[in-house]
Amino acid sequence: MSAEIFDKVKNIQAEIKSASPDTAEALEQFRIRFVGAKNILKPLFGEIRNIENERKKEFGQLVNQVKQDAETKFNQLKAQLEEKAEEADAGQLDLTAPGEPLQLGARHPVSIVMNRIVKIFERIGFVVAEEREIEDDWHNFTAMNTPEDHPARDMQDTYYLQNSTSMLLRTHTSSVQARTMVEQQPPIRIIAPGRVYRNETISARSHCQFHQVEGLYVDKNVSFADLKQTLLYFAREMYGPDTKIRLRPSYFPFTEPSAEMDVSCFICNAEGCNVCKYTGWVEVLGCGMVDPAVLANCGIDPEEYTGFAFGMGIERQAMMLYKINDIRLLFENDVRFLNQFTSAY
Ligand code: PHE
Numbered sequence: 001m002s003a004e005i006f007d008k009v010k011n012i013q014a015e016i017k018s019a020s021p022d023t024a025e026a027l028e029q030f031r032i033r034f035v036g037a038k039n040i041l042k043p044l045f046g047e048i049r050n051i052e053n054e055r056k057k058e059f060g061q062l063v064n065q066v067k068q069d070a071e072t073k074f075n076q077l078k079a080q081l082e083e084k085a086e087e088a089d090a091g092q093l094d095l096t097a098p099g100e101p102l103q104l105g106a107r108h109p110v111s112i113v114m115n116r117i118v119k120i121f122e123r124i125g126f127v128v129a130e131e132r133e134i135e136d137d138w139h140n141f142t143a144m145n146t147p148e149d150h151p152a153r154d155m156q157d158t159y160y161l162q163n164s165t166s167m168l169l170r171t172h173t174s175s176v177q178a179r180t181m182v183e184q185q186p187p188i189r190i191i192a193p194g195r196v197y198r199n200e201t202i203s204a205r206s207h208c209q210f211h212q213v214e215g216l217y218v219d220k221n222v223s224f225a226d227l228k229q230t231l232l233y234f235a236r237e238m239y240g241p242d243t244k245i246r247l248r249p250s251y252f253p254f255t256e257p258s259a260e261m262d263v264s265c266f267i268c269n270a271e272g273c274n275v276c277k278y279t280g281w282v283e284v285l286g287c288g289m290v291d292p293a294v295l296a297n298c299g300i301d302p303e304e305y306t307g308f309a310f311g312m313g314i315e316r317q318a319m320m321l322y323k324i325n326d327i328r329l330l331f332e333n334d335v336r337f338l339n340q341f342t343s344a345y
């Protein structure tokens with residue numbers, strides 16, 4: 001009796017070994033017969049009770065082995081068939097089918113505004129200067145007339161690198177002024193866009209990282225009148241030909257005299273809106289004549305040369321131009337937000 005059953009299992013094993021289904025249908029038949037829920041091996045497990053005790057173990061192992069053989073073979077055949085199907089598909093490329101549409105990205109609003117500002121200054125001979133974001137204390141502060149104990153350092157909460165009292169994330173692009181002047185004698189005419197960092201609480205109005213564009217012009221006989229005319233040109237190119245500017249006295253350690261520039265509100269044409277807080281003016285940049293001490297710190301003779309500098313934040317301008325009410329949107333990279341901006345710049 002038991003020899004018969006052993007033979008039965010061995011026959012099934014041989015059948016599995018010799019089977020070579022080469023179509024999806026044949027493979028499906030194979031699956032149903034040997035692997036599926038009602039495969040022919042299943043009832044054999046029940047036969048174990050009819051086997052004499054000393055051969056029960058041998059029988060169990062045999063049936064399990066055959067079951068495994070079936071599954072292994074099925075998986076192999078399935079993989080082979082799939083591969084074949086893929087090859088066949090590849091051979092049937094429809095060369096007349098239209099191409100997959102390419103998803104074009106959009107420029108980030110901060111880049112749009114920054115590029116626009118840079119282009120305006122390039123048109124009057126300013127050259128782009130880009131520098132490192134990890135700066136040393138000297139280029140960010142000391143050279144810019146802001147020594148260790150200077151109260152103006154409190155104006156800008158600084159991120160220092162771990163375990164360092166001298167390496168920091170630059171707090172303004174004014175460090176590019178120092179880098180350029182140390183390396184280059186006048187005439188210098190640079191426009192420096194870039195990212196800056198300040199240890200500020202993140203809110204809808206302020207962020208710990210943002211972008212600035214810095215301008216520097218050093219040559220013989222550069223005067224405040226040159227600064228004013230340059231900024232007027234910029235304001236008209238940037239915000240429209242009828243834009244007015246006004247300069248208010250201010251303070252920066254690296255410029256003397258210093259000023260802040262307002263432009264007539266480009267949102268409401270100076271008629272009064274909540275962006276200009278009904279004053280008709282919006283503040284856009286800080287500027288001034290380069291302090292002679294800064295020139296001297298950087299190896300330029302202040303008796304021979306004078307210069308002007310200005311710096312402006314980009315995010316605030318982008319927010320005004322595009323009516324964005326939360327600065328955090330500019331750093332979250334949500335494509336639903338970013339896809340709304342298009343520009344030729
Ligand atoms: N660095 C100043 C700031 O971050 C801006 C500025 C640049 C002012 C150049 C004057 C001259 O606020």
